[in-house]
Structure formats: structure tokens, C-alpha cells
Amino acid sequence: MKVIVADAINQQGIDNLEKVAEVVVDTNITPEELLNTISEYDAIIVRSRTKVTREVIENAEKLKIIARAGVGVDNVDVEAATEKGIMVVNAPESTSITVAEHTMGLMLSIARKITIADKSVKESKWEKSRFMGVELRNKTLGVVGMGRIGSQVVSRCKAFEMNAIVYDPYLPEKVAKQMGVQLADLNTVLKEADFITIHVPLTDETKHLISTKEIKMMKNDSYIINCARGGIIDEEALYEGLVNEEIGGAALDVYEIEPPVDNKLLTLDNIVVTPHIAASTREAQRDAAIIVANEVIEVLESRVPKNVLNMPVVDPKTYEEIKPYLNLCKKLGSFITQSINGQIRELEILYSGKLAKIPNQDILTRTILQGILNPILNDPVNTINAATIARARGIKVTEGKTSDANGYDSLVKVKGISDNDVFSVEGTDMHEPTIIKINDYWVDVKPEGHMFISKYQDVPGAIGTIGTKLGERNINIGIMQVGRDIAGGKAIMILTVDQKIPEDVMEEVRKLENVFDAVGLEL
Structure with missing residues (x-):
């Protein structure tokens, strides 16, 4: 068995691999050299530099596994690997502790004004009264997204004697109780939490999840921390909230545009910022190398790895x-x-x-x-x-x-x-x-783009009322499908529209006479 390590990883991962396979470390390999030599290898380990393209994969006659020593796999053509039956793995758990600890660091920094106090002292000032902070003890932590990182943050905050409320629609009540947290809807978390930390992916649903309305719900002495993805917080709304003292402060490791050049947030004293380094520690890099090396070993020894990102072979x-x-x-x-x-x-x-x-x-x-x-x-x-x-x-x-x-x-x-x-x-x-x-109504729908579903009573004018309401809010309908059980009974309408329908528009539709429910979808 032969493995190529195409990007620099921790030596411990290489040492583990060498116990079971021949390992070639070539961290300067060019795309042309990789294309010409990939047919020799059973496995390849990369980080961010090396691109494992479709062309490389098509030339990989023996390749069984592509391992990314990190979280994302943007530099790997996963679809091409899947089609050829090659497993793609990464090391998502390698950064859980690291990101959780960085979150705690930002939380403490903003609570105790550490960064601006540090700057002040280095400028030969002694402004003790300016830097009055708050304790974490007895404060309420609000967690948006209770995955691996969110749960690690909760664990650490409990050591600070904080209470925790969590917004996670798919966390069972039983599991929440075992973790010692209280489940709540997003609005409740925003209204009750003293410190809010975000740990959800950036999707169409979570983009600007925290915007003007949400910031106005928060306590005026609360703090928000984002080590997840830029774009989940609406930075313009955050700036206004900080300037107008609608919240106490914020801490960001991620931004809508990176690097955040000319970002107005950087001019404020009540925000702590770091350059997307939450996952950057020696331990995380070591653990990533060990994890992917062990995944490669599992495959080379005909076992199934646990972090496969594509379909089973x-x-x-x-x-x-x-x-x-x-x-x-x-x-x-x-x-x-x-x-x-x-x-x-x-x-x-x-x-x-x-x-x-x-x-x-x-x-x-x-x-x-x-x-x-x-x-x-x-x-x-x-x-x-x-x-x-x-x-x-x-x-x-x-x-x-x-x-x-x-x-x-x-x-x-x-x-x-x-x-x-x-x-x-x-x-x-x-x-x-x-x-x-x-719902057993016959339709003919292509599930793609911006969509709308409404359940309503099949009476004259019901469809027109819904369409009029959308038209009033400049929502253009592209395709419409309706289905019903019997004339005058319950019916369903499915629309494809030209733009995402805002939640306030959905709420207006739900309030219409003869409408039972309405939801927007992004597919």
C-alpha cells in the first residue's frame, strides 16, 4: 500500500501511517506532477493547498480514499470521487475543542473589556474606571445550534456557573435534559440570554438569522459571539445595534466578507474581533493529522472509516x-x-x-x-x-x-x-x-428554487386572495400547482416564485380567511 501526503500535516499522523504503508511526503507537488503520479497511490492526504480535481481522480487507478486534514473539502471533487467509488473523509471533530475554547476566550474578552484595556495600557494610560466588566457567573448562556461545538461551549460555561438555554429544533427534549440545558425557541433565547453564541451552518435559512428585529429583542446589556460562519449575523444591523447601545457588545471571528477591510464594525470599542482563527491551534492541527491518518489506515485494512463525506461504496x-x-x-x-x-x-x-x-x-x-x-x-x-x-x-x-x-x-x-x-x-x-x-394531493412540481406551499379551504376566491396578497408585496409567481380532495374541501397550493418570501409576508398569508397554513421553502 502506498500513501501520498501532499500537504504539510503533523508528524504524528505520518508516523502512524508508516506503520502500515509506504508513505511519500511531497508537500511541494505541483498539479501536473500529481496528475502524472496519482495512479501509484492507494490514498492521498491533503489540507487546503492541493486540489484533488476530477481529472486527478479519473487518473487514480488504485485510489481508495481521499483524506482532508481539516473540516471542509472545497478542494476535493467529492462528486467525481463518489462516482468512482473513492471515499472522501475529513476530520470534523479535530476543531470542536479549539473552536469552543476560542468562543470562551471571546466571551471573556468582551465581558471584561480585555482587548481595549490591553490597548490602553500599551498606550501608557491607566483608565481603570473605563473598563468595568461583568461576571459570567449566574448569567444565562444562549446557544444557537447544539452540535459538537455548541455542547462543548455549554460544558465550559457550566464551570463558570452559567445557566444555558438552547435553540435547536432537532435536539430531543430527553437529550437536552441529559446535557443540562433548557430548550427554547429562538425568540426566547434572544430575549432571555445574557451571552448568545452561534454554532449553526450558513444556509439560505440561517443567512442574517440575527438582524435588526432579533437584535432589538436582545437585552441592552447582552453580548453576542459568532465563531461559526460570516453572514449569519447581519453586520449592518449589528453595527447599528452596537452604536445605539441596543446590546452591550459583540465578538466575531468570522465575517460576511473576509478579510473585513473597511468594515465599520472595526471602528467600535464594544466589539472584539479575530481573523477567523477559532480552529487554529497546534493541538487541532495535530489531532486532524492523527484522525485522517487513522481513517486512511481503516480503509487500507479493509474496515469502514467514520467520517466519510460521500456515499458508501x-x-x-x-x-x-x-x-x-x-x-x-x-x-x-x-x-x-x-x-x-x-x-x-x-x-x-x-x-x-x-x-x-x-x-x-x-x-x-x-x-x-x-x-x-x-x-x-x-x-x-x-x-x-x-x-x-x-x-x-x-x-x-x-x-x-x-x-x-x-x-x-x-x-x-x-x-x-x-x-x-x-x-x-x-x-x-x-x-x-x-x-x-x-399530502396525497396529485401535483406536478419541480422541487427547485424559491417555493411556497399553502393549505386552504377550497372556496371561490381563496386562490385569488393568496395571489393578491403576494402581489401586494411584489412577490412574482412563476409556476402554480393546486390539488384538492373534493370540491369545497381542503386543498393545497404550490408556487414557484422569483424570490425568497419574507417571514412577515408568510405571516400575513396565514392570517387570511380560509388559509390554514403557509410555508416558504428554499430548494
Whole structure:
């Protein structure tokens, strides 16, 4: 077995690899040299410098695994690797402690005004009264996103005798109690917390999650910390909130534009800023090297690694059969998690037609779970870890198969059950993902772009009232589909619109006569 280490990693990872394989360390290898030599290797380890492109992967005759000694895999063509049956792994847990500790550092810095006090003393000043701070003890910590990093922050804050409330729609009550935290909605966290720390991914749903309205909800002596992703906090709104003393202070490690050149926030004294270094420690780099080295060893010794970012390896024939449905399954999962009211507790999946004859539908189920979980979790969900994460989140999954596909080659039906809602969606692949049923209403919908779903009473004028309300708010409708059970009964409307519908517009639609519910989706 032969492994190439194409970027600099900690020596301990290399030492571990050398116990089981021949290791070539070439941290200056050029793209042309990698392209010409990749066929010699069973595994490759990279960080950020080396790009593992589709062309490189297509030349990789023996390659079994691509390992990224870090969190992201932007420099790896994961799709090309998947198509060729090559595993892609990373080391997401390597930075959990590091980022949590940096969060604590920022929290203490802003609470005790450490950075501006340091600057003052270095300028030969002695302004003790200017730097009156606050204790963490007996304060309320608000956590937005309770994944690996969020839970580590909570653990450390408990040592400071802080209380914790958490906003995480997919954290079961039982798990929250075990962690010693109180679950709450986002508004409650914003209103009650003294320190708010963000640990969610940047998605369409979380972009500007904290903006003017949210900042006005916060206590005027509260603090907000972001070590997750730039763009989750609306920086213009944050600036106004800090200048107008609507909140006590902020601490940022990430920014909407990096580096934050000419950013007005940098002119303020009540903010602490660092240059996206939350994950940058010697220990994190060491741990990343050890983790990916061990993942490579697992594969070379014919075992399954735990941090695989792409689908499990399947035989080429099966992969070609299921390939068109993988995108459909991910879309169905994302569709249902954005449409259902409440937290999904149960999931019923039915495979019909040709898909029912495939020996194992596991990869399809995992892809559905990936679509359900990725929009609301900070840590990446993939087809390897999706089932484990779903179980940890208290989601019960039931699969079924039937040969009857209602005239289609194959169908996939997903039903979600929450504490207060049942929502189902059914689709097929007709050269592109297509939804044919929503809550058992026949439709013909392409799940893509900005979408809108409304449940309403099928009475004259109901559709027009909804359309008029959207028109009043300059929301242009591109495609409309409706379905109903019987004339005058309950009905459903699905729209594709030209822009994301703001939540206040959705609330206005929900208040219309004969409208039961309305939700916006981003697919």
C-alpha cells in the first residue's frame, strides 16, 4: 500500500501511517506532477493547498480514499470521487475543542473589556474606571445550534456557573435534559440570554438569522459571539445595534466578507474581533493529522472509516440504477423538513417499482435523512452518519417496499410525523426530480428554487386572495400547482416564485380567511 501526503500535516499522523504503508511526503507537488503520479497511490492526504480535481481522480487507478486534514473539502471533487467509488473523509471533530475554547476566550474578552484595556495600557494610560466588566457567573448562556461545538461551549460555561438555554429544533427534549440545558425557541433565547453564541451552518435559512428585529429583542446589556460562519449575523444591523447601545457588545471571528477591510464594525470599542482563527491551534492541527491518518489506515485494512463525506461504496451496476434518485431523495428530505410543522419524530419511507427490487435501499434512506438534517445542523451530515444522527435526534425511521408504482418506473414516498403535524411528499425521476403528490394531493412540481406551499379551504376566491396578497408585496409567481380532495374541501397550493418570501409576508398569508397554513421553502 502506498500513501501520498501532499500537504504539510503533523508528524504524528505520518508516523502512524508508516506503520502500515509506504508513505511519500511531497508537500511541494505541483498539479501536473500529481496528475502524472496519482495512479501509484492507494490514498492521498491533503489540507487546503492541493486540489484533488476530477481529472486527478479519473487518473487514480488504485485510489481508495481521499483524506482532508481539516473540516471542509472545497478542494476535493467529492462528486467525481463518489462516482468512482473513492471515499472522501475529513476530520470534523479535530476543531470542536479549539473552536469552543476560542468562543470562551471571546466571551471573556468582551465581558471584561480585555482587548481595549490591553490597548490602553500599551498606550501608557491607566483608565481603570473605563473598563468595568461583568461576571459570567449566574448569567444565562444562549446557544444557537447544539452540535459538537455548541455542547462543548455549554460544558465550559457550566464551570463558570452559567445557566444555558438552547435553540435547536432537532435536539430531543430527553437529550437536552441529559446535557443540562433548557430548550427554547429562538425568540426566547434572544430575549432571555445574557451571552448568545452561534454554532449553526450558513444556509439560505440561517443567512442574517440575527438582524435588526432579533437584535432589538436582545437585552441592552447582552453580548453576542459568532465563531461559526460570516453572514449569519447581519453586520449592518449589528453595527447599528452596537452604536445605539441596543446590546452591550459583540465578538466575531468570522465575517460576511473576509478579510473585513473597511468594515465599520472595526471602528467600535464594544466589539472584539479575530481573523477567523477559532480552529487554529497546534493541538487541532495535530489531532486532524492523527484522525485522517487513522481513517486512511481503516480503509487500507479493509474496515469502514467514520467520517466519510460521500456515499458508501456500492457496486457500479447498482450505483447506475440509483444515481438518478439520489438527488430526488435529497430534495424530498429537504422539502419535508421545511414544510412540516414541529420537530420530526417519525419518518415513514416507501419505495415502489424498480427501486423496491434493489437488494438494499439503505443509501437512498440515508440520502433522504441527509436532506432532512443538513438544513438545520451545523455539523455536515452525509450518507454515512445520517442514520446515526437521526437516531441521536430521536427520529424513528420505518422503510417499506411495494411493486406497485402507479404506472411510474419508481416512486419514493416520505411521510414525516411530528408532535402536531403529518406531512407527506411523493416523487419520481423523469429526467429530473419531480414531486407527484403532496399530502396525497396529485401535483406536478419541480422541487427547485424559491417555493411556497399553502393549505386552504377550497372556496371561490381563496386562490385569488393568496395571489393578491403576494402581489401586494411584489412577490412574482412563476409556476402554480393546486390539488384538492373534493370540491369545497381542503386543498393545497404550490408556487414557484422569483424570490425568497419574507417571514412577515408568510405571516400575513396565514392570517387570511380560509388559509390554514403557509410555508416558504428554499430548494
